[in-house]
Every structure is written in structure tokens, then in C-alpha cells.
Amino acid sequence: MSYVSWLAATVTALNRIHLLLATLFTLSIVLLLFALKPPKYVLSEQFPLINKRFAWEPRLFARLRWAVFCREILQAAYNNAGGKPYQLERGDADYVILPASTIPELNRLPPDILNTRKHHSFSLLGHLTGMDVILKTSYHVKTLLGRISPAINDATPLMAERMTARLSHLFPQEIGVWASIDPVDALVNCIIFTLAFCMRIVPSFLQPILVWLLPAKWRLLRGWRTWDRIVIPEVRRRLQEKDFDPSKRGDLISWMLHDAKTPIERDEHVLCHLCAAVIAGATYSTANIASEALVELVANPDILDEVRSEIKQKHADIGGRWDLAALDSLYKLESALKETSRLSPGAALVYQRVVQRDVQLSCGVRLKRGQFIAVTSQEGIMAYTANKDVPGHIPNTYDGMRFYNEDLERHKATPFSGINGPLLTWGSGRWACPGRIVANMMIKVLMVELLDKYEFEFVKGKKPGVIRIHEFLMLNPMAKIRVRRREKPLCGIVIAPTR
Structure with missing residues (x-):
């Protein structure tokens, strides 16, 4: 018998179970070595390290704990650090968590020190989802702030007309008939976040491989191809128009084509994907807040009655002519939106940035190039939980009229769409959410339209819960609520362009 034949016979004779166990053991060792590999982001010895049990703990364990127990980790960190800065081991990166009191000083730093776009791409796994297009340029931000937001008052009726027309297809129109809906999916369906939620648990070196096992990845690829097939020809067509006037259209692509000055800003694929990035970043978060x-x-039926009464009174005061100013003067609705955002913000970590140059803050904190920084969005609630017997802390219970009743003048001076109030719904500083004015309008149009024409109740009287995946907070996607069209609208609101 030849050596090759003998070797083949020997391998065939091995117990398959033993071979499988050996393979799994080898794979576990390889994974452990990668999991123990130090992060590529800069660590700091200045702050206590949270969410790391022992020095040689695999980072994969920190990822899993963070994905499931984010709130508990942040609360324990606040209790231990006493509101002072600390370093959070998240598994994929280490963050320096700063108190909200440092935000004014951070906002005054030169623009080349902190970078938001780098973190945004990292957080949404841009290399897997296509969101890394925002690393090439901030052109979409400039257009939103410089062109779209200033014109939002004129655009409100047209956008509202389109939104309400879509609602009529998604919500039951037969009078008196109850139907069950998923409140978030009824308003938007976004798969980029699904992909990011799943892959953030996986070590980075496995992400490019395992991502192809997710159906969401294949749906995303089909979505990108469909988007390119629809948008790119439209971009080319508008470029060929002789008397192209973006003010007549008023949309993002038109203004981006009109104002483009560099080759990247004129690139049809970059423009196409920047618009998709804006949609992905805005629609899900907007729908989640509204839901x-x-x-x-x-x-809370008593709060609901107050908000509906305010809408009805405003409708009478303005003679049914709704615009953005009328929507923004619904101060009780604003209070309810603020309270919802206070208790259930879209993310547990906000003001997330990448440090690009070493800097020392006035409080003595030294930030190093390459570090990630963030602020907890519920610092006030954490303070209340840690100091329940100490007066002055706002409790963690819902009161929709809290902001309206406590200080009405301050409430009016710090609108829901603002970035200078006590809440960090839209972030803060020069890199606060550039689409917040548009999102504010969309949320209020949705709320006014829904409360005017529909009635709602919980399935079996059970309120849908909020779930937490990593640092993100959202309504349970499996939860349902019941809705039916009112026999008579509250006041028959119509927000539409003048014909």
C-alpha cells in the first residue's frame, strides 16, 4: 500500500465527531485570539474602564453585554463614576463618556478637532451598508442647512399633502372598523438599521464574511440597485435641462446639482448615495419618535385629550390654514414630544464624535487623537435613579405636560426642533442633526393628521414596550396597536398647497 493510500484510509477511519470537535476547538482558539486583540482605537489611562470584567476578557463578551444590557451598564457606570468622565468598553471600540456639562466647551472647539461623519459611518457599519459615502463629503449637510431648511415653510403644505396621501393607503379608511398595525412599520421600513443591529455583535474581522448570511444584506443590495436605477437617470436628465431651476422643484437632489462645485459634488453616484444616506438617517428615527x-x-388619555383640544382650538384660530408656524405653536403637543424624547430617546449615547487632534478641556480631561467620545442621553434620569432622595432631579415617569406646566416661557424659547435646550434629541453644536427642521415638521404633520382622523387603542389593553439593542431604543417591532377611522374628524384638518 502506498503512503498516500495509507493516509487516505487513516483519515477515513477517524471518528467524524472527533474531527468536528477538533475543528470547533481550533476555530474557538482563533476567535479567542482575535477577540483578545486590543482595539485599534486609542485607549486612555486617565479614566476608569467600564464593562470589562478582567484584563484578558475577550472583547466579544463586552459586545454581547452591551447589545443586551446597555441601560444597566450605563446606569452602573454613572453610579460608580459619580457623573464624572469614564471609559466605556463597547467591544467594537472604547468610548470616553463625558458629562453633558462639557458640551458647550466641546461646541467651541475648532471644527477640525471633532468629527461626526467618521463616527456616523462607523456606527452604521458604513463599509457593509454603503453609508461610508458620507466620508467623502459633507455636501448633503450643507445643502440641508443652506437650502432645504430655510425653505421648509413653503415646502410644508406640499410635503404634508404627500404624507397624508400615503397615510390614507396605510391606515384603514372604513368608518368604525378596527385594524391592527405595527406603528413603526406603518410609517417607514428601513433595513440599514436591521443590518447594523445584527452585525455590531459580530467581531469586525468576521463582518465582511457573515454579513452575506443575512437576508437584510441581500435586500439592501437590491435596494441600492433599484435606487441607482431610478435616481441616476433622473440626475442625468436634470443636468441636461436647459433652464434648470432648482427653486421650482425644491428637492435635495435639485439643489445639490445646482450648487455643486467640485468633481465629488458633481459625481452622480455620490449624489445618489448621499440622498439615500439622508433618507436612511432621517426616516426611521422620525417615524420612531412619532410612534x-x-x-x-x-x-395617557388625559394628555391625549389636552393635545386634541389644543389642535381643535388652533384650527379655529387660524381658520383652517395650517403652516409650519401653526404647527410650531402647538405647545402642548411640543411638550408631549419633548417628554417622549426625554424618556425614550432614539439612542442612549448622543453627541458621538471622533477626536482628530489632541485637546485638553478646562476641567482637566485630555482627549487624544483617535478616541471616540459620547454623552449619555438620559443623564438626568440616571441622576434621579442614583439620587432618588435628593430634590431637584426630574423623575423617570411620564408627564406629557411637564415642559408646558413647569416653565411655559422657557418651553416656548426652546422648541422641540432646537439644539439649545436640556434635551439632546437632535444633538448639539455645528454638527447637530442637519435635517431636524424637516423632521420636526414631518413629526407634527403626522401627529396632527393621526389625532384628527383616527382613534387608537392597545391590543388587549397592553401598551407596546420599548426594546434596547446596543445603544438604540425603539418600540418593540413585534408590538401592535389598533386603529380605526373616526366617524367624524376632530376638525377636518387639510394641510395642502393652495391650488
Whole structure:
């Protein structure tokens, strides 16, 4: 018998179970070595390290704990650090968590020190989802702030007309008939976040491989191809128009084509994907805020009645002519939106940045190039939980009229769409959410339209819960609420362009 034949016979004779166990053991060792590999982001010895049990603990364990127990980790960190800065081991990166009191000083830093776009791409796994297009340019931000937001008052009726027309297809129109809906999916369906939620648990070296096992990845690829097939020809067509006037259209692509000055800003693929990035970043978060606010109002009928009475009175005061100014003067609705955002912000970590140059803050904190920084969005609630017997802390219970009743003048001076109030819904500083004015309008149009024409109740009287995946907070996607069209609208609101 030849050596090759003998070797083949020997391998065939091996117990398959033993071979499988050996393979799994080898794979576990390889994974452990990668999991123990130090992060590529800069660590700091200045702050206590949270969410790391022992020095040689695999970082994969920190990832898993963070994905499931984010709130508990942050609360324990606040209790241990006493509100002072600390370093959070998240598994994929280490963050320096700063108190909210440092934000004014951070906002005054030169623009080349902190970078938001790098973190945004990292957080949404841009290399897997296509969101890394925002690393090439901030052109979409400039257009949103410089062109779209200033014109939002004129655009409100047209956008509202399109939104309400879509609602009529998604919500039951037969009078008196109850139907069950998923409140978030009824308003938007976004798969980029699904992909990011799943892959953030996986070590980075496995992400490019395992991502192809997710159906969401294949749906995303189909979505990108469909988007390119629809948008790119439209971009080319508009470029060929002789008297192209973006003000007549008023949309993001038109203004980006008109104002483009560099080759990247004129690149049709970059423009196409920047617009998709804006949609992905805005629609899900906007729908989630509106859905959570609606659920809280249904759970608190007294607050719901106050908000509906305010809408009805405003409708009478303005003679039914709704615009952005009228929507922004619904101060009780604003209070309910703020309270929802206070208790259920879109993310547990906000003001997330990448440090690009070493800097020392006035409080003595030294930030190093390459570090990630963030602020907890619920610092006030954490303070209340840690100091329940100490007066002055706002409790963690819902009161939709809290902001309206406590200080009405301050409430009016710090609108829901603002970035200078006590909440960090839209971030803060020069890199606060550039689409917040548009999102504010969309949320209020949705709320006014829904409360005017529909009634809601919980399935079996049970309020849908909020789930937490990593640092993100959202309504349980499996939860349902019941809705039916009112026999008679509250006041028959119509927000539409003048014909």
C-alpha cells in the first residue's frame, strides 16, 4: 500500500465527531485570539474602564453585554463614576463618556478637532451598508442647512399633502372598523438599521464574511440597485435641462446639482448615495419618535385629550390654514414630544464624535487623537435613579405636560426642533442633526393628521414596550396597536398647497 493510500484510509477511519470537535476547538482558539486583540482605537489611562470584567476578557463578551444590557451598564457606570468622565468598553471600540456639562466647551472647539461623519459611518457599519459615502463629503449637510431648511415653510403644505396621501393607503379608511398595525412599520421600513443591529455583535474581522448570511444584506443590495436605477437617470436628465431651476422643484437632489462645485459634488453616484444616506438617517428615527409619542398619548388619555383640544382650538384660530408656524405653536403637543424624547430617546449615547487632534478641556480631561467620545442621553434620569432622595432631579415617569406646566416661557424659547435646550434629541453644536427642521415638521404633520382622523387603542389593553439593542431604543417591532377611522374628524384638518 502506498503512503498516500495509507493516509487516505487513516483519515477515513477517524471518528467524524472527533474531527468536528477538533475543528470547533481550533476555530474557538482563533476567535479567542482575535477577540483578545486590543482595539485599534486609542485607549486612555486617565479614566476608569467600564464593562470589562478582567484584563484578558475577550472583547466579544463586552459586545454581547452591551447589545443586551446597555441601560444597566450605563446606569452602573454613572453610579460608580459619580457623573464624572469614564471609559466605556463597547467591544467594537472604547468610548470616553463625558458629562453633558462639557458640551458647550466641546461646541467651541475648532471644527477640525471633532468629527461626526467618521463616527456616523462607523456606527452604521458604513463599509457593509454603503453609508461610508458620507466620508467623502459633507455636501448633503450643507445643502440641508443652506437650502432645504430655510425653505421648509413653503415646502410644508406640499410635503404634508404627500404624507397624508400615503397615510390614507396605510391606515384603514372604513368608518368604525378596527385594524391592527405595527406603528413603526406603518410609517417607514428601513433595513440599514436591521443590518447594523445584527452585525455590531459580530467581531469586525468576521463582518465582511457573515454579513452575506443575512437576508437584510441581500435586500439592501437590491435596494441600492433599484435606487441607482431610478435616481441616476433622473440626475442625468436634470443636468441636461436647459433652464434648470432648482427653486421650482425644491428637492435635495435639485439643489445639490445646482450648487455643486467640485468633481465629488458633481459625481452622480455620490449624489445618489448621499440622498439615500439622508433618507436612511432621517426616516426611521422620525417615524420612531412619532410612534413612541403616539403610544404615550394613547396610554395617557388625559394628555391625549389636552393635545386634541389644543389642535381643535388652533384650527379655529387660524381658520383652517395650517403652516409650519401653526404647527410650531402647538405647545402642548411640543411638550408631549419633548417628554417622549426625554424618556425614550432614539439612542442612549448622543453627541458621538471622533477626536482628530489632541485637546485638553478646562476641567482637566485630555482627549487624544483617535478616541471616540459620547454623552449619555438620559443623564438626568440616571441622576434621579442614583439620587432618588435628593430634590431637584426630574423623575423617570411620564408627564406629557411637564415642559408646558413647569416653565411655559422657557418651553416656548426652546422648541422641540432646537439644539439649545436640556434635551439632546437632535444633538448639539455645528454638527447637530442637519435635517431636524424637516423632521420636526414631518413629526407634527403626522401627529396632527393621526389625532384628527383616527382613534387608537392597545391590543388587549397592553401598551407596546420599548426594546434596547446596543445603544438604540425603539418600540418593540413585534408590538401592535389598533386603529380605526373616526366617524367624524376632530376638525377636518387639510394641510395642502393652495391650488
